[in-house]
Amino acid sequence: MGERAVRETTPIPVESSENLNSYAIAQAQFDTAAQYLDIPAGLRDHLRHTSRLTTVEFPIEEDDGTVKTYTGYRALHSRVRGPGKGGIRYHPDVTADEVRALASWMTWKCAVADIPFGGAKGGVVCDPKKLSRSELRKITRRFVVELGDTIGPHTDIPAPDVNTTAETMAWIYDTYDMMHPGKNNLPVVTGKPVGMGGSLGRNEATARGCLFITKRAIEQGVVPGLDSLTGARVVIQGFGNAGSIAAQLFRDAGATIIAVSDSTGGIFCADGINPEMAIAHKQQSGSVVGLPGTTTVTNDDLLHIDCDVLIPAAFENQIRADNADGVSAKLIAEAANGPTTPAADKILFARGIPVIPDILANSGGVTVSYFEWVQNIENEHWSEDQVNAHLRTKMEAATDAVLKMQIEIRDRNGADVDLRTAAFATAIKRVATLALARGIWP
Numbered sequence: 506m507g508e509r510a511v512r513e514t515t516p517i518p519v520e521s522s523e524n525l526n527s528y529a530i531a532q533a534q535f536d537t538a539a540q541y542l543d544i545p546a547g548l549r550d551h552l553r554h555t556s557r558l559t560t561v562e563f564p565i566e567e568d569d570g571t572v573k574t575y576t577g578y579r580a581l582h583s584r585v586r587g588p589g590k591g592g593i594r595y596h597p598d599v600t601a602d603e604v605r606a607l608a609s610w611m612t613w614k615c616a617v618a619d620i621p622f623g624g625a626k627g628g629v630v631c632d633p634k635k636l637s638r639s640e641l642r643k644i645t646r647r648f649v650v651e652l653g654d655t656i657g658p659h660t661d662i663p664a665p666d667v668n669t670t671a672e673t674m675a676w677i678y679d680t681y682d683m684m685h686p687g688k689n690n691l692p693v694v695t696g697k698p699v700g701m702g703g704s705l706g707r708n709e710a711t712a713r714g715c716l717f718i719t720k721r722a723i724e725q726g727v728v729p730g731l732d733s734l735t736g737a738r739v740v741i742q743g744f745g746n747a748g749s750i751a752a753q754l755f756r757d758a759g760a761t762i763i764a765v766s767d768s769t770g771g772i773f774c775a776d777g778i779n780p781e782m783a784i785a786h787k788q789q790s791g792s793v794v795g796l797p798g799t800t801t802v803t804n805d806d807l808l809h810i811d812c813d814v815l816i817p818a819a820f821e822n823q824i825r826a827d828n829a830d831g832v833s834a835k836l837i838a839e840a841a842n843g844p845t846t847p848a849a850d851k852i853l854f855a856r857g858i859p860v861i862p863d864i865l866a867n868s869g870g871v872t873v874s875y876f877e878w879v880q881n882i883e884n885e886h887w888s889e890d891q892v893n894a895h896l897r898t899k900m901e902a903a904t905d906a907v908l909k910m911q912i913e914i915r916d917r918n919g920a921d922v923d924l925r926t927a928a929f930a931t932a933i934k935r936v937a938t939l940a941l942a943r944g945i946w947p
């Protein structure tokens with residue numbers, strides 16, 4: 506997440522006839538891929554469901570002395586391949602179903618990236634824009650106490666997500682450490698500050714992973730009419746951890762960032778936006794809008810800008826049946842979780858626009874979280890070069906595995922499937938194979 510001065514939380518209001526329930530979408534994506542795999546029906550049914558949902562309600566005394574009750578969730582989807590792993594989100598729109606969906610995507614993401622974790626996710630229904638730092642710290646500490654041993658270094662390991670930062674992770678670690686003194690509790694949470702066991706490169710990992718995967722996919726010929734990022738025109742929706750760092754890394758890789766947006770609106774400049782200037786402008790004014798030399802665009806316009814690569818890096822359900830027809834990108838790389846609906850996937854596939862799905866495209870974050878966990882257990886510190894080199898290897902292997910599965914499904918089933926289906930099939934096969942090898946307990 507980075508230590509951003511500005512916290513943005515407002516999602517795009519959406520009116521759509523599609524079912525936009527994230528959990529229903531996650532299960533639909535699972536079903537689409539699972540049909541190409543030979544998995545016993547009972548196990549298939551089990552894997553589409555969350556193993557556990559913990560709901561907690563707790564009081565917080567706010568700065569003015571009033572007491573308010575907050576609701577928090579932690580969902581565990583699967584621990585077949587290792588401890589649950591997944592971020593904690595602070596947002597007024599957090600729901601149990603959103604957290605369940607995000608937990609299941611974490612299972613599939615960790616399996617695609619081939620790291621030994623299962624899937625989990627958490628969230629607290631709150632609006633960080635309206636909370637002071639001390640109120641956020643109280644919410645975090647009380648949430649962790651309420652979760653108790655639901656989380657743990659070898660059972661379920663949180664990380665940052667929307668509106669939570671390295672500082673939030675420090676509070677989680679500190680609280681858990683108070684509850685379990687005398688042990689090495691650093692691996693209970695990842696995305697910590699570097700001085701507190703955090704890994705070098707974690708802050709940039711989601712965006713860097715997205716870059717490695719996008720480059721690999723382009724090199725492998727996935728994108729008709731695009732053979733390099735040099736000179737590629739890139740549009741980014743969302744300018745937080747994932748989006749703003751992606752802007753810098755894609756620019757460094759030779760691309761031109763022609764449009765970016767945040768919750769307040771978007772900006773466009775055909776000659777290229779300087780990401781550092783956009784970050785500075787946002788820090789000063791609270792918005793990317795108004796950066797000198799750019800024109801203002803709406804978020805809907807932004808998704809329709811003619812470009813080579815479109816990177817959604819904000820929230821779920823941004824590219825839908827009602828706007829997918831207007832997308833004019835050659836490639837979509839999903840830095841955000843769940844930005845494209847199943848109906849939009851069909852439209853984009855029919856139009857020949859490949860979508861690198863979230864469970865692959867943003868798996869760099871959890872991959873470096875895994876590296877952090879390993880370093881914490883071994884009491885080691887890797888150099889940034891070491892982290893990035895390992896990340897590249899993992900991301901390229903994950904991309905190649907998904908492309909191989911796409912070909913396998915075509916050869917075996919005679920079906921042309923999109924990259925999301927191939928990525929889910931890769932992940933489900935890995936999880937199901939291990940579940941069968943372990944046996945259903947007891």
Ligand code: NAD
Pocket residue numbers: 506513514515516517518665666667668669711742743744745746747748766767768769804818819820821840841842843867868870871
């Ligand atoms: P963040 O809070 O740092 O940034 C979110 C950004 O989205 C902000 O710039 C905000 O202004 C913008 N936004 C909000 N509403 C918007 C709107 N209506 N239109 C355009 N932009 C809008 O969060 P983040 O960590 O960058 O996460 C963004 C996405 O990436 C989420 O889907 C998250 O789950 C996913 N993700 C993050 C990580 C990570 O390591 N941080 C890892 C994997 C996936």
